[in-house]
Amino acid sequence: MGEQVLSLLTGTFSGMGGYVDRDKIIFSRRINGLTQESLLFIHRRDTVAKQDIEYPYSLLYLKAKLEDYGRSKTMTDQKSKAELLEMRRALYANFDALIAGLSEQQLQMPGVSGDWSVKDHIAHLTFWERLNLLEMLKSIDQGTNWIDSGLESTEEVRDKTNQQIYLQNKDRSLAEVLSEFQVTHQQVIEYLEKLGEEELKTPYKWLEGYTIITWLSEPNGHYQEHEQFIRDWLTKQSNTKK
Template identity: 85%
Template sequence: MTEQKSKVELLEMRRGLYTYFDALIAGLSEQQIQMPGVNGDWSVKDHIAHLTFWERLNLLEILKAIEQGTSWTDPGLESTEEVRDKTNQQVYLQNKDRSLADVLSEFQATHQQVMEYLEKLSEEELKTPYAWLGGYTIITWLSEPNGHYQEHEQYIRDWLAR
């Protein structure tokens, strides 16, 4: 097992992931961002809305629970691949007709909220294993290689390369 990152390293990593992803989408035109076909019917905008949904549902709720000294209850939307796929389809349908400005604004606000919570939590809170998080610490959980941002960034990069 690799050594856990520090809080400072976690914050730098999260800023870097966001900055890197934000730079990728900033280099695209509005038309490109809204064009379906990145994977299936999804556009880049749909990927952004998807990332925002999961960051809000999971990460923000987990960080709020830690700050409040309570447990996080998994809503079960990732319990099986079938449930996860159904949830992702519902999120897609709920967001596909939203304006790009609205989707980007929520993406940026969510990132800001995540960073504010991470900055408020102590190193000890970030390094405490939580049973309701499968025994993981927040630092370990968020340091997972090939995480969510990278997965969706790769979809976009593969689409751009075609």
């Protein structure tokens, strides 16, 4: 948790009168003979003493404060519904353009990452898009709380789930996998178009205080990750031919 909080602090505390000294992170420090929570020292300017003072903060406390700070900004610093739709359509179009340039043989050839083919990556993306994003949008539309499946509660659980997704989809036809992929895209866009701006900008407890727009606007998302797997593999294929 320390590194996650630290990355947030670096950009946040500069606007709150202080800065983070990365060399003074202390975990489970013993103070007065007692083991305290992991601590992070924040340097803040003392205007009376005219010098920087070190203040020890509990990482748990800081994490909670930063979440509150982030939520307070969600209504003002996030994209509009129109911008989100444009961004999501561009994301899908970019991935579609990548796989459109591949032959059926290339799409089904194992080895992109381990035994996975491009088709397996597509099936993987579809599964998680339907389970998470699409179900979240449906829940908002129906006025209910989205319930986490627990299929990625830990890294070990997520790895097992991903293996099951691979085994369940590896023998499906390419046409079927591509069709479900496109249908899922269309359904997501339809829900985003249907939901109002306020619904998309509302922080949801089941999304850890994020709004849908903020959550979908984070860089280096799932699609980009798998697109990179495919591009790296294509580069290796090209270099092998040379």
